[in-house]
Amino acid sequence: MSMNPIFPGLTTTTLLISCFVLPLFSFAVKKRRKFLDAYVLIFTFFAELLAIITFYNVFFVLSEPMVYKFGGWVPPIGIIYEVDKLNSLFGLMTATIVFLMVAYSTMYMKRDRIEWFYTLLLSLETGLLGMIYTGDAFNLFVMLEVTNISMYCLTAFYRARGEVVDSALKYAMLGAVTSSFYFVALIFFYASYGTLNMADLSSKASGLSFPFTGTPYGNIFVGTAIAVAFTLWTFTFKAGLFPNHFWVPDVNSAAPAPVAALSGLVVSNGAYVTIRFLYTIFGGTNLFPALFDSIKLILIIIGSFSAIFASLLMLLQKDVKRLVGCSTIFHMGLIFMGIGLGTDLALKAAIFHIINHAVGKALLFTSIGSLAAYAGSKRIDRLGSVGRYAPTTFTALMVGVLVIEGLPPFNGFMSKFMLYSAFLEVGLAPVAIIIIVSTAIALMAWMRVLFSAWFKKPDQKIEKVREFPTVIIPVILVVICIVLGLLTPTIDSAILTPTVSSLKNVDSYIQAALSSIGG
């Protein structure tokens, strides 16, 4: 092997240690704010570098997934990180967006208690990357907890407002309950399969035995059905899919803008884990075809329902941040329709749409966060022509809307079009029409925001606005969106197609774990 596989393992470990140490510095250093800004930027940039190295190696150097054994323990005795094309791609996306949002926070967040805010941002990135890189189903639960608790606390950051504490508490209570469902699922996985390692689960589901753990213990048909049902309950909640969607608008509205943007990565992780379970762990199995066919059909149905329902919900919103939250539910619906369909084209569309949605959401929140701060309100009817005072930020918002609603030549159009073609390809034209109809409804909702922010007469006088330096981040995101849109054919052939073919090659995932056991 040409490269030491330590990089993904080092990413989460370094981030967590940096988040342990941060409070010490906040007492020791005189110019606290500047030091802490530099501190988070350095560590998130370091994570970004490691994610790039991992991505490059997995895609262009190595031929099989990269395995890192923590403590030197071989799977399934210890915990491994197993990085294939899918999670190295998501790892790169997560590290990039977190780095940009941290950079935005250093300019945007002006209040006290910033040391705790930064600590939680670092831990949120730890949790997100850990969920992505891990090759162990229980470690996934631990990293889910790290992600969750960071999100709950970050949501409650504006603690003096009643509605903020209310949303954070609701999110925390429901999140804790649904996370426990995954724990129940893990009990069933361990009890019937006798293991928690993903490659091991996958190999047992395909009817093969695995070193150290041998063969399953129980009736794996019933065990798998229960465990997968509970797993999907948890991760469709994380992904904000109907009917587990209700936390998304609340959290998006209550949390500070950079955190609301990062909640786009939390929902993406819900979709990622669903892909991992359906296509890696249970992708190679032919022991229970009816079970997974019906699960995928259900995903298509609730995905379509989510899309329609959320786009209608968008029309009713008065708060622009809640509107973005509803738009997230809509996009998650589309993504889960793709995951449910499961053809090569549909999976490519789903994966690409996850990336486009996460980037688009970050773009929307960075521009809306600034505009709302200039206007002094996040209510749509109070945005009164704030766009004229901050034209660059407003343009970024417009591009964000075009990206997320999928107008050519932006990336959002490309992935929606791929999804549309995927449904036409299998002859499901009515489902394909749902994509168009819901997009049209969502676009109407967005027009209200754009109209209010440019044409509406202002309610109060707006102070002179300084767009620089916060505007840098939306501009960078606009450039990323344009590049992703223009380079779609290249991305399709160089990244998406190999990702989907490696995702469907379950054998190589199992073999990589087996070969790490060695002789």
Place this chain on the structure above:
Amino acid sequence: MNTKTVISLLVIISSLLAISYAIADQATGVIPQTGLRNLASFYLENTLNPSNKSYWTASPEATSAIVWDYRGFDTFFETSVFYLAIVGCTLVFELYEPPKSKTTKQTELGLTIIVKVITKIVGILIVCVSASIALHGQLTPGGGFQGGAALAVLPILFIITMSRFALDRKVNDTSMIIIRALGLCGIGITVILPLFLGFITNNNAYIIQNQMKPDALVSLPSTIADKMMGGSLWMLNVSEYIAVGAGFTLAFLLLSLPERSFKKILEEEKYATY
């Protein structure tokens, strides 16, 4: 009963029935279970196996070995979950100027002198017992978290008998935050220590490695003065003990803030949420 209640009840009942059905249908293995699972017997056979050290942890306590060595990476992050919970607690409840009591005399605060003296005696015992739980984590049931949780009884007793203000004078939030961060640094250092040892001795090494592996010849000392220390296990237990003890104390200090003073400060903190 309205529709909402009926639907919730139906969801709960059907989930319970599904779980019961699955267990009855032997999804979790044959009931009653005879013998150990392969993974369990592997852990029991290898935890302290001096004749084959390629999978051993140098600790006779299999639970501690699983928690901090075989699956130590999980525990490293579980520690952070507790840490983050306290960070969240601090984020929500922290006051820049905590309220002070009007009186400075110790005798005017809290319960009677009898209770206070007894608390002080019990306090010493609590420290001893909790330290012993943590320090013997690699030998007997217990460990850092359990020891730290036992230690946390002390600040609660202190708050009840002597009042929050008395505790605040002895240990304020800042010192607790620093002590806790030092404990966590101990854990962080132990987790990456093998990498440095490997770098110095020019060997392969893994994050959170304890004893040597066939492909990584780095070991942390398994015995100190002929006493079994379990390599990294005792370092992790001691650091966890400090971090958890200080973390709980901090949480109790914040949670026992009088609501009135808290509300007053929050009213000054009026900023919009965007």
